[in-house]
Amino acid sequence: xxxxxxxxxxxxxxxxxxxxxxxxxxxxxxxxxxxxxxxxxxxxxxxxxxxxxxxxxxxxxxxxxxxxxxxxxxxxxxxxxxxxxxxxxxxxxxxxxxxxxxxxxxxxxxxxxxxxxxxxxxxxxxxxxxxxxxxxxxxxxxxxxxxxxxxxxxxxxxxxxxxxxxxxxxxxxxxxxxxxxxxxxxxxxxxxxxxxxxxxxxxxxxxx
Amino acid sequence: xxxxxxxxxxxxxxxxxxxxxxxxxxxxxxxxxxxxxxxxxxxxxxxxxxxxxxxxxxxxxxxxxxxxxxxxxxxxxxxxxxxxxxxxxxxxxxxxxxxxxxxxxxxxxxxxxxxxxxxxxxxxxxxxxxxxxxxxxxxxxxxxxxxxxxxxxxxxxxxxxxxxxxxxxxxxxxxxxxxxxxxxxxxxxxxxxxxxxxxxxxxxxxxxxxxxxxxxxxxxxxxxxxxxxxxxxxxxxxxxxxxxxxxxxxxxxxxxxxxxxxxxxxxxxxxxxxxxxxxxxxxxxxxxxxxxxxxxxxxxxxxxxxxxxxxxxxxxxxxxxxxxxxxxxxxxxxxxxxxxxxxxxxxxxxxxxxxxxxxxxxxxxxxxxxxxxxxxxxxxxxxxxxxxxxxxxxxxxxxxxxxxxxxxxxxxxxxxxxxxxxxxxxxxxxxxx
Numbered sequence: 001x002x003x004x005x006x007x008x009x010x011x012x013x014x015x016x017x018x019x020x021x022x023x024x025x026x027x028x029x030x031x032x033x034x035x036x037x038x039x040x041x042x043x044x045x046x047x048x049x050x051x052x053x054x055x056x057x058x059x060x061x062x063x064x065x066x067x068x069x070x071x072x073x074x075x076x077x078x079x080x081x082x083x084x085x086x087x088x089x090x091x092x093x094x095x096x097x098x099x100x101x102x103x104x105x106x107x108x109x110x111x112x113x114x115x116x117x118x119x120x121x122x123x124x125x126x127x128x129x130x131x132x133x134x135x136x137x138x139x140x141x142x143x144x145x146x147x148x149x150x151x152x153x154x155x156x157x158x159x160x161x162x163x164x165x166x167x168x169x170x171x172x173x174x175x176x177x178x179x180x181x182x183x184x185x186x187x188x189x190x191x192x193x194x195x196x197x198x199x200x201x202x203x204x205x206x207x208x
Numbered sequence: 209x210x211x212x213x214x215x216x217x218x219x220x221x222x223x224x225x226x227x228x229x230x231x232x233x234x235x236x237x238x239x240x241x242x243x244x245x246x247x248x249x250x251x252x253x254x255x256x257x258x259x260x261x262x263x264x265x266x267x268x269x270x271x272x273x274x275x276x277x278x279x280x281x282x283x284x285x286x287x288x289x290x291x292x293x294x295x296x297x298x299x300x301x302x303x304x305x306x307x308x309x310x311x312x313x314x315x316x317x318x319x320x321x322x323x324x325x326x327x328x329x330x331x332x333x334x335x336x337x338x339x340x341x342x343x344x345x346x347x348x349x350x351x352x353x354x355x356x357x358x359x360x361x362x363x364x365x366x367x368x369x370x371x372x373x374x375x376x377x378x379x380x381x382x383x384x385x386x387x388x389x390x391x392x393x394x395x396x397x398x399x400x401x402x403x404x405x406x407x408x409x410x411x412x413x414x415x416x417x418x419x420x421x422x423x424x425x426x427x428x429x430x431x432x433x434x435x436x437x438x439x440x441x442x443x444x445x446x447x448x449x450x451x452x453x454x455x456x457x458x459x460x461x462x463x464x465x466x467x468x469x470x471x472x473x474x475x476x477x478x479x480x481x482x483x484x485x486x487x488x489x490x491x492x493x494x495x496x497x498x499x500x501x502x503x504x505x506x507x508x509x510x511x512x513x514x515x516x517x518x519x520x521x522x523x524x525x526x527x528x529x530x531x532x533x534x535x536x537x538x539x540x541x542x543x544x545x546x547x548x549x550x551x552x553x554x555x556x557x558x559x560x561x562x563x564x565x566x567x568x569x570x571x572x573x574x575x576x577x578x579x580x581x582x583x584x585x586x587x588x589x590x591x592x593x594x595x596x597x598x599x600x601x602x603x604x605x606x607x608x609x610x611x612x613x614x615x616x617x618x619x620x621x622x623x624x625x626x627x628x629x630x631x632x633x634x635x636x637x638x639x640x641x
Binding site: 131168 | 408413414415416417418419420421422434435556558559601602603
């Protein structure tokens with residue numbers, strides 16, 4: 001045994017003796033907390049792990065994550081819909097952009113209200129990422145550079161990715177979320193997305 | 209330790225121990241001196257920190273926990289008879305006493321045995337219808353191995369010992385060095401956890417939202433997906449060495465020309481560094497279910513990142529915040545240190561970061577007072593050369609980040625903190641040195 005290990009043993013002994021002083025008893029080292037290791041985990045064991053990590057109300061972490069992600073996805077899509085009238089003269093595409101733009105602005109109001117109810121700050125943890133269903137900076141560069149039918153094609157593929165992903169996410173939060181107002185909004189979004197995807201498919205049909 | 213005068217070199221070690229002990233006892237109060245000083249000096253513990261093995265181990269309560277000198281960690285056997293635990297003293301020693309500190313699951317019938325080859329055993333004590341608790345048993349024997357052979361359990365559970373101590377005379381010589389050579393004074397234990405799978409999931413940032421994330425590469429726990437929680441992970445298995453580490457680790461996937469590349473060497477070090485020595489000595493185990501995110505997925509330049517890229521076996525290449533150009537035959541590697549100061553209350557937080565903090569001036573800030581081991585993630589990728597075609601799922605090299613979900617069994621994490629981090633000892637995969 002090296003002297004340093006001996007030193008550690010002495011420290012342990014000192015801790016035991018001091019513990020004895022504080023407790024005033026004969027058996028200061030009793031119990032599994034002898035290393036003082038058990039105390040923090042006792043206050044925050046895995047039983048306390050669910051819960052909304054600081055959020056108010058019935059919001060669970062899925063509710064919060066979904067709301068923040070939806071705000072990011074809808075906002076980026078607005079960049080696309082706002083750009084559309086300048087890049088195309090196709091009335092179907094322009095009408096779709098206008099309709100989705102109006103719908104998303106309404107959704108964003110609802111989403112931000114819910115975040116306030118949860119007392120959680122708005123933050124986009126994935127700003128700049130190539131997130132599934134997100135119109136990225138690279139996408140926007142390509143869209144801005146295109147016009148006419150080339151733009152229309154990019155519009156349809158970006159919009160389809162976004163609508164399909166947000167439909168999937170709405171279904172996931174309906175299953176894993178806990179706040180009733182979140183579920184209600186997700187159900188509404190699921191209904192809207194299904195209709196919007198039908199509309200997009202109609203735009204793509206060759207006979208149009 | 210400053211109040212205690214450093215002993216002179218010429219004194220024998222045992223005397224030094226007495227001197228220091230006396231000083232300590234004087235500090236604590238004279239009423240406690242009775243029975244402490246002389247008893248500690250009259251004999252030495254031969255078993256502490258020595259290699260221990262057992263007939264079986266239940267629930268991660270390893271044999272070594274019974275000889276670690278810590279009455280808060282224990283060995284526990286499978287639920288059957290007979291069971292044994294033995295300790296290797298390193299060489300044959302005269303044995304004068306054995307102390308048993310039973311957990312509630314004790315053995316009513318057992319024998320204490322010695323051996324010099326761990327095969328042929330001599331019984332030096334027999335207990336029948338014992339009552340558990342703490343027992344000090346005077347014996348007279350000699351041997352390199354000392355075994356407790358439990359033949360009958362007192363409960364339906366296995367047999368479990370907080371401590372199994374063997375005392376004897378050290379013959380004036382210090383015990384032999386540990387089996388793997390000298391102790392390396394680095395506070396460290398580790399887990400090597402290979403790649404398991406890729407999924408566009410993130411159970412911390414997007415819990416319950418399958419497919420919501422950019423692509424991640426997962427390591428360790430084999431079950432991790434968007435719906436993972438502490439319970440699901442604790443009931444799954446892991447590819448880590450040691451496999452007892454059920455934790456889940458994940459990072460953004462690396463792409464080379466849009467083809468995913470997975471690291472072939474994946475090591476998670478748990479370290480006691482970056483804070484003062486007295487804080488290292490008080491390191492607490494990470495709580496079960498703790499979630500930590502490190503790095504900056506949103507970084508827009510190297511200045512906003514703490515992750516670091518370098519070349520394995522090519523130290524002449526300066527490390528960088530973005531990908532580096534590694535020479536042929538070497539591997540590009542990523543280092544990332546996780547925050548090690550916990551607020552002592554939350555296993556997660558709404559931004560997934562504010563319950564943890566990095567040290568300031570070699571100490572944990574008052575808002576995050578609990579010092580836990582520092583997790584260092586080291587990934588070695590089988591790529592080198594011009595990094596122009598490398599990207600992470602999150603973007604450039606400086607967006608490297610890591611996610612950690614602690615599912616180490618509490619007893620295993622605690623044993624490693626007590627045996628490796630606090631005493632500043634470099635431990636191997638099994639958490640011993």
